[in-house]
Structures are given as C-alpha cells and as structure tokens.
Amino acid sequence: MRNLALFLKYDGTAYHGWQVQKNACSVAQTLEEAAADVVGHPVHMTGCGRTDAGVHARTYVANFRTESRIPVDRVAYALNTHLPADIVVTGAREVPLGFNAIGSCVRKEYTYQIYNSRIRDPFFVNRAWFYPKHLDEAVMQEAAAQFVGTHDFAAVRSVGTDVKSTVRTVYYFDVERRGELILLRVCANGFLYNMVRAMTGTVVYAAEGKIRPQDIARILESGNRTAAGPTVPPGGLYMTHLWYDDGEVAFDA
Template sequence: MRNLRALVEYDGTNYHGFQRQPNAITIQEVLETSLADLTGEDLEIIGASRTDSGVHALAQVVNFKTESPIPIEKFAFAWTNVLPDDILIKKVEKVSWDFHARYFATGKIYEYHILNQRLPSVFERNYTHHIKKKLNYKDLVEAADYLVGTYDFTSFQAAGCGANTTVRTINSLTVQGIDSKLIFRIEGDAFLYKMVRNIVGTLIEIGQGKLNKDNLVEILAAKDRTVAGPTAPACGLRLIKVKY
C-alpha cells in the first residue's frame, strides 16, 4: 500500500467544482472513476482545494492510498490515458503515509484573469472575465495593497462556508496589466468560500469608480458580506500552486 500525491491540471468549464456531488459531474468523481478503471480499486481522492464550479487549476494537488503495482514513473501517463482531454495528471510521487493534500498545505496561490477591452474573445470566454469598460489600473494596484495582511475576512466570505475561523492571512496581492488583460495574483495561507472571487469583485468596483480604496477598511471592519462587491464569475479564476 502506497500513499501517492498527484499534481493535476484541469479545465473546470464542464464540471461542477472539484468536490464530489450526488447529482452533478465533478473533478473528484472523474478522478476516482478513472482510478478505479486503472487500478481495479475503489479509491478516495483527497484534494487540496475545493475549487468551485467553472474554476480551473494548473496545479491542484490530490493524494490517495493504493495497492496498485503500477510503477511510480509510469503512473501519471497511465492515469492521463484514462481521463478526458480536459484533465491532465502532470506528476505522481510517493509521499509519507500521513500526508494529506488539504491539511498539510501551508498556502495557496490563485490568479484571476480579466479581459478588459470593448469586444469579448471567443477563445478566452471560458478562461477570463470580460469587462468592456476600461478599469482604472492605478486604483486597482493601490487598492490591492489594503488587503495584504491578517484580517477577519467575513465580508468576503460567501454563505455556506463551514470554516472554523474567518481570520486569514494574505501574503501578497498584485495586479498585472498585459495588453488588454489584467491578472490578479493572490497568495495566502488559506481562503474562505469564494473569498478570492469576492475580493476581485470588490476590486473591480473600485476600478470602475463605484467604490474607492479607503472603502476597503470599512468593508473589512463591517464583517458583513452585503457591504462588499459582487462575486466575480468563476471562469476567470485558476488555482496556480499549493504550497507545502
């Protein structure tokens, strides 16, 4: 019996998030079904991040325990071969028996991509949030700094979150402009349910002039989801890295 850790890339467009659900297709279900086909075992996949419906991942981390004799150096290739084209196993390695993809994680990095131009893009529609009106880049960069640090992020927590505490630490939050694309990159110890998308939705309102950066202090202090901006669409979000 081995405890294996896998690095998984996926396009979340056609899935109802990572975590298995009774009446919807999810990344976890497809991974577990494909593993059963590959190994003949009924295995449980543990994921580092429970990405939402439509959210993508470049480097989701999962682990599972298996008795399969497939050589470790061939496991990623063999597993990818029984998966649909929108899920890829990038790496598989043996880890300690007690390793847990979610509980051992010390931090996560996400990116949110916005296409900020008059016309949308056919090729970017599933991977960026299109905003026609020009956003104020300077205001976005300055506002992002206000959220770096350790705070109670209740105002950016969606309903249904089961976290024991709403205090989180954001280590960095940057905004990069590349042609007509804006890329928000956020690193933190952990995130509340839809926290990243709620933060981005609020920053968008600042970029549109509906809020100003000083409002972020009031929003954090209010500990009230209704005072923050809307939830940005899932398509623009991607999990970039899980840190251990």
Template sequence: MATIKLTIEYDGTDYVGWQVQPNGISVQQVVEQALCGVLGEEVRLHSSGRTDAGVHARGMVAHFHTFRQLPESAYREGVNRLLPRDIAVRGVEEVNEDFHARFSARGKWYRYSLYLAPVRSPLAERYSWHLRSRLDEIAMARAAAGFVGCHDFSAFRSSSCEARSTRREVFSVELLREGELLHIDVKGAGFLKNMVRVMVGTLVEIGLGRRPEADVPRLLREGGRPAAGRTAPPQGLCLMEVWY
C-alpha cells in the same frame, strides 16, 4: 500501503466543481474513476481544497492511499489515457504516509483574469471575465495592498461558507498586465469559499469608480457580506499552485 500525491490540471467549465456532488459530474469523480481503471480498486482522493463549478486549476494537489505497487508513470500516462481532454495528471510523487494534501499545505496561489477590451474574445471567454469599461488599475493596486496580512474576511465569503473561523492570512495581491488581460494574483495561507472572487469583484468596483479605495480596510474591520462587491464570475479563476 503507499501514499501517492497527484498534481492535476483541469478546465472546470463542464464540471460542477472539484468535489463529488449529486447534481452533476465533478473533477474528483472523473479522476477517481480513471484511477480505479488503472489500479483495479476504488480509491478516495483527498484534495488540497475545493474549486467551484466553472473554476479551473493548473496545480490542484490531491493524494490517495493504495496497496498496489505501481511505477509513477502508471499514475501519469496510465491515468491520463483514461481521462477526458479537459483533465490531466501533470505530476506524480510517492510521499510519506503522514502527508495530507489539505492539512500539509503551507499556501496557495490563485489567479483571476480579467479581459479588458471593447469586443469580446471567443478564445478568452472560458478563462476570464470580460469587461468593456476602462479600469483605474492604479487605484485597484493600492486597494489590493489592503488585503495583505491576517484579517477577518467575513465580508469576502459566500453566504454558504461553513468555515468556523473567518480569519485568513493573505501573503500578497498583485496586478499583472498581459496585453488585454489583467491578472490578479492572490497568494495566501488559506481561503474561504468564494473569497478570492469577492475580493476581485470589490476591486473591480473600485476600478470602475463605484466605491472608494478605503472600502477594503473598512470591510475588513466591519465585516458583513452585503457591503462588499459582487462575486466575480467563476471562469476567470484558476488555482495555480499549492506549496508545502
């Protein structure tokens, strides 16, 4: 039996998220159907994590097992011919049978993009959160440094998050300007549901002067989701890379 690792890129706008769900079409469902068309057998993808409805990915990693022996090009070119234009297999690799896309992962890189301009951009609206107000980016960067390290992120997760432990390690949080776009790059060992989006929502409120920079360490100490900032809209978030 072969274990195949896929790196998948997708625009999540029209999907209910990565994971198969009863209320709509998911990215996982579409990719599994395409794999079935190439392999002639049903397979189950095991991913490095989940993305919510509207969230995008440049580097979602998933693996599956198969008894078929096909060249790697069949899983890339063959599967891509059966996928819609908003999903593509970008990389294929046969890996050891003990590889697991989720449990073997050592870290992830998420990028959240803010579009800062007085007028909305039709080309940017699918991939960023449009804000018309000026942000204090220096205050945001200072506050972002408070997330780095191993902390209890219970204040920065969805109320529906089912994770047993709320402690997570964040390696870095960096702000990067690119014209009218402000990217917030978050790298860490793992993340709770909506964690990055709540972190961004909190940083935006700091940038708008609606809460002090000191709120980040306070929230990490005291917990409590209602005290943190809003959950940033999904379209600004993109899973950039998973490393092993």
C-alpha cells in the same frame, strides 16, 4: 500501503467543482473513477482545495492510498489514458502516509483573469471575465493592497461551507496588466468560499469609483458582505501555485 500524490491541471468549465457531488459531475469523481480503473480498487481522492463549479486549475495536488504496485513513473500515463481531455495528470510522487493534499498545504495562490477590452474575444469565453469598460490597474493595485495581512474576511465570503474562523492571512495581492488581460494574483494561508472572486469584485468596484481603496479596511472590519463588491464569474479563476509544509511538494503553474 502506498500514498501517491498526483500533480494535475484541469479546465473546470464542464465540472461542478472539485468535490464529489450527488447529482453532478465533478473533477474528483472523474479522477477517482480513472484511478480505480488503473489500480483495480475503489479510490478516495483528497484534493488540495474545493475549487467551485467552472473554476480552473493550472496546478492542483491530490493524493490517494493504494496497495497497487504500479511504478510511480507510470501512474500519470496510465491515468491519462482513462481521463477526458480537460483533465491531465502531469506527474506523480510517492509521499509519506501522513501526507494530505489539503492538510499539508500551507499556502495557495489563485489568479483571476479579466479580459479588459471593448470587443469580446471568443477564445477567452469561460477563461476570463469579459469587462468592456477600461479599468485602471493602478487603482486596482491600491485597492488590492488593502487586503494584505491578517484580517477577518467575512465581508468577502459567500454563504457556503462552515468554517471555525473567517480570519485568514493574505501574503500578497498583485495586479498586472498584459495588454487587454488583467491578472490578479492572490496568495493566502487559506481561502473562504468565493473569497477570491469577492475580493476581485471589490477591487473592480474601486476601479469603477463605487468605493475608495481606503474604504476596504472599513468594509473588512464591518464583516458586511453587502458592503463589498460582487462575486465575479468563476471562469476567470485559476489555482496557480501551492506550497507544502515539507518544502518538497511545492508546485507552480
């Protein structure tokens, strides 16, 4: 038995997220079907996280077990011949049997893109959130910094997957403007359902003057989802960096 880790990237626009769904097309299902064609048996793919419908990954790690002896340097090429154009496997590696794409992952980074311009750009449709009112990135950074540290993030979580705890550690939350594009990069030891999109909405609330950056600590303490900002659209969100506990399977976009 071999355990193969796959490195991939995908445009999530056409998919109902990563996780296999009963009545909707998902990235995992598409990848499992391609892998089954390559190795000649049913495959269960374990992904590094449950990206939501419409969310993208500039980097993603998945793993599966197989008895196939296909050379590891041929795996990516073989899979890509069976995959649609919006999912690409960039590499593969044989890993220990105990490796698990999600369980072995110790940190993740997501990046949210806002296209901050008075005029819409068609090339950013489903790639960034179009926001026509000017946003002050300095205020956004002040607000984003309030999320850094170990907190209960229930106030920026949508109802969804059950978890034992809503406490997470955010290592950084950086805001950068590149012309009309604003990038919000956040790294944590784990994320709750819609957490990044709700954090982004809260940072935008601060830039709009609806809350003060220093109010965010109080909002987190309250655990009140309605006190925080909205959950922004999925098309601006990308998984961009992963860290693993063996230090060997870190991957950057």
